[in-house]
Amino acid sequence: MNRGRKCYILGMKLLMWLSAGITAALTLFLLGYILLKGIPYITWELLSTKPSYIAERIGILPDILNTLYIIFATLVFVIPLGVGAAIYLTEYAKNKRLVGMIEYAAETLSGIPSIIYGLVGMLFFCTFLNLKTSLLAGALTLVIMNLPTVMRTTQESLKTVPQSYREGAFGLGAGKWRVIRTVVLPGCVDGVITGCILSVGRILGESAALLFTAGIAHDLYGLFEGLSNSGSTLTVALYVYAKEQGEFEIAFAIAAILMILTLLINLAAALISRYFKKRRSL
Amino acid sequence: MKKKRVFENIIHGIFLILGLVTVGFVLLITVYLIISGIPAIREIGLFPFLFGRTWASTAAEPSYGILPFILTSIYGTAGAIVIGVPIGFMTAVYLAKLAPKGVKSVMSAAVSLLAGIPSVVYGLVGMIVLVPAVRKLFHLPDGASLFAAIIVLAVMILPSIIKVSVTALEAVPKEYEDASLALGATPAETYFRVSVPAAKSGIAAAVVLGVGRAIGEAMAVMMVAGNVANMPSLFGSVRFLTTAVASEMSYSSGLQRQALFSIALVLFLFIMLINAALNFFLKRDKEGGK
Numbered sequence: 001m002n003r004g005r006k007c008y009i010l011g012m013k014l015l016m017w018l019s020a021g022i023t024a025a026l027t028l029f030l031l032g033y034i035l036l037k038g039i040p041y042i043t044w045e046l047l048s049t050k051p052s053y054i055a056e057r058i059g060i061l062p063d064i065l066n067t068l069y070i071i072f073a074t075l076v077f078v079i080p081l082g083v084g085a086a087i088y089l090t091e092y093a094k095n096k097r098l099v100g101m102i103e104y105a106a107e108t109l110s111g112i113p114s115i116i117y118g119l120v121g122m123l124f125f126c127t128f129l130n131l132k133t134s135l136l137a138g139a140l141t142l143v144i145m146n147l148p149t150v151m152r153t154t155q156e157s158l159k160t161v162p163q164s165y166r167e168g169a170f171g172l173g174a175g176k177w178r179v180i181r182t183v184v185l186p187g188c189v190d191g192v193i194t195g196c197i198l199s200v201g202r203i204l205g206e207s208a209a210l211l212f213t214a215g216i217a218h219d220l221y222g223l224f225e226g227l228s229n230s231g232s233t234l235t236v237a238l239y240v241y242a243k244e245q246g247e248f249e250i251a252f253a254i255a256a257i258l259m260i261l262t263l264l265i266n267l268a269a270a271l272i273s274r275y276f277k278k279r280r281s282l
Numbered sequence: 283m284k285k286k287r288v289f290e291n292i293i294h295g296i297f298l299i300l301g302l303v304t305v306g307f308v309l310l311i312t313v314y315l316i317i318s319g320i321p322a323i324r325e326i327g328l329f330p331f332l333f334g335r336t337w338a339s340t341a342a343e344p345s346y347g348i349l350p351f352i353l354t355s356i357y358g359t360a361g362a363i364v365i366g367v368p369i370g371f372m373t374a375v376y377l378a379k380l381a382p383k384g385v386k387s388v389m390s391a392a393v394s395l396l397a398g399i400p401s402v403v404y405g406l407v408g409m410i411v412l413v414p415a416v417r418k419l420f421h422l423p424d425g426a427s428l429f430a431a432i433i434v435l436a437v438m439i440l441p442s443i444i445k446v447s448v449t450a451l452e453a454v455p456k457e458y459e460d461a462s463l464a465l466g467a468t469p470a471e472t473y474f475r476v477s478v479p480a481a482k483s484g485i486a487a488a489v490v491l492g493v494g495r496a497i498g499e500a501m502a503v504m505m506v507a508g509n510v511a512n513m514p515s516l517f518g519s520v521r522f523l524t525t526a527v528a529s530e531m532s533y534s535s536g537l538q539r540q541a542l543f544s545i546a547l548v549l550f551l552f553i554m555l556i557n558a559a560l561n562f563f564l565k566r567d568k569e570g571g572k
Contacts, residue, residue: 005468005471008470008471009468009470009471012470012474013380013470015372016372016373016375016376016380017376018372019368019369019370019371019372019373019376020372020373020376020377020381020389022369022373023369023370023373023389023392023393023396023440023444024389024392026396026437026440027392027393027395027396028392030396030399030403030407031395033407033411034403034407080300081300081303084296084297084300084301084303085300085301085303085304087297087300088297088298088300088301089301091297092294092297092298092301093301098301101305102301102302102304102305104561105304105305105307105308106304107557107560107561108308108554108557109304109307109308111494111553111556111557111560112311112498112550112553113494113497113498113499113500113524113549113553114498114500115498115500115524115527115528115546115549116311116315116498116546116549116550116553117311118528119315119527119531119542119543119546120310120311120314120315122531123314123318124310124314144307144311147303147304147307148304151304175286175289175290176290176293176294177289177290177293180293201398204400205398205399205400205401205402206400207400207401207402207501208401208500208501208524208528211528212531212532235400235402236402238400238402238403238406239402239405239501239505242402242405242406242409242505243405243409243504243505248406248410251406252406255402255403255406255407258399258400258403259399259403262395262398262399262400263395265398266391266394266395266398269394270391270394
């Protein structure tokens with residue numbers, strides 16, 4: 001082997017190791033730094049109270065609840081829409097152009113930046129539908145954002161339902177709707193669960209789309225009262241505390257919580273996909 | 283029997299509507315952006331709006347030129363691509379071809395974690411670690427600058443670039459590589475001269491996806507770029523298209539508010555162009571990979 005070739009091979013290998021090293025180091029740094037700076041400030045008082053000027057304390061209980069409410073409301077709307085669209089595409093649609101159009105629309109939706117969702121959500125849900133700045137308006141905006149995800153994961157799982165099951169059911173005299181209800185729907189459970197986990201991750205991390213639709217208030221409400229009022233999720237609260245109020249300790253505490261939740265969600269997604277793969281191969 | 287058919291048709295109709303909801307949402311977004319974005323462009327004039335060099339929306343004699351934002355978004359995205367793509371690409375080749383199994387699964391988990399970190403968390407670390415470091419390193423009065431934003435964006439697009447490139451590289455038929463190895467090429471030569479060219483459409487898609495992510499990012503950039511409507515310079519405080527919308531939205535009114543919608547429309551057009559390019563590469567990857 002001549003020297004030029006040897007240099008090329010060595011150079012490429014070095015560059016690969018360097019790049020992979022940078023990626024690994026970055027992840028380790030971010031994880032370690034955020035957890036080390038955030039965890040000391042996570043106290044029971046922080047988690048269990050709301051901000052109070054009189055007591056001069058900041059609590060993030062309202063933000064935690066708002067996050068849960070918004071996740072709940074988004075999933076309630078997005079699951080039927082996403083599953084329905086996926087069933088239409090795999091079970092009903094025959095027109096190729098229509099299928100292409102729907103899939104192109106889904107791809108377009110997943111490419112639109114969240115700040116544009118926030119703007120349109122504000123114009124349409126808050127102003128036009130008169131929902132004001134509320135958790136419900138925020139959740140509906142997130143429904144549009146997460147629809148392609150749920151639709152795609154459901155579609156993937158429907159493709160694994162064997163065609164012979166459907167034919168068997170049809171052969172026994174079942175109508176289309178009965179086949180969908182008894183054969184197709186049970187087959188898409190894993191896709192829906194995967195879609196939900198991915199959506200929860202995305203909702204948890206979303207800020208730009210919620211800032212102008214769900215607002216930045218920190219009040220304690222029940223679920224239904226909460227949905228009709230303005231409120232900030234954990235992520236929006238982090239932004240406001242860091243950028244507008246300079247409360248970096250609180251911001252890092254929230255960042256550490258978000259980091260732990262992201263880890264848990266990734267773990268859940270990996271475990272679920274492994275579980276379903278195993279079950280399917282049985 | 284007839285009753286049953288009517289019932290089935292109704293069900294079919296319901297699913298058709300659910301299928302069309304996605305298309306409806308895209309139309310809704312497009313129509314809303316166009317309707318709310320056009321009036322300000324008409325009042326200001328397309329040319330002064332797009333190519334005006336000063337943005338002074340709250341001045342006594344307001345001026346609405348968004349050239350600084352457009353250029354900042356382009357420079358910022360280009361910078362993030364220049365830094366992020368080589369690192370992401372090399373990492374992807376390593377993970378897809380060279381890495382031992384254990385290293386690969388740990389690194390994949392790390393990349394998923396990077397992808398899942400909320401953008402405000404990137405912004406926060408950028409604000410506390412990167413901005414002061416940039417200030418000290420380059421002796422600036424303030425470290426919040428285009429340079430800091432480029433670094434943050436480069437980190438944020440890494441996971442998408444790595445994931446999509448790895449998928450494309452893993453789809454390269456094994457026979458190609460075997461043939462090259464049998465001809466006496468070493469593994470490293472095979473990966474870069476055979477596998478990478480075979481996966482080039484998929485890698486191009488990864489880059490375009492990165493461009494889309496970078497140009498659309500708002501919150502992280504808002505926290506590190508300084509947010510002053512200057513013409514872009516590497517170490518100056520700048521404002522992107524996204525942050526221009528986000529920073530004035532809460533208190534704007536009248537023509538200023540309408541101009542913000544017009545900025546969103548410009549951003550939307552950029553994104554649509556990028557989507558079209560992405561689709562082109564993905565389609566070619568599907569056809570060429572087989």
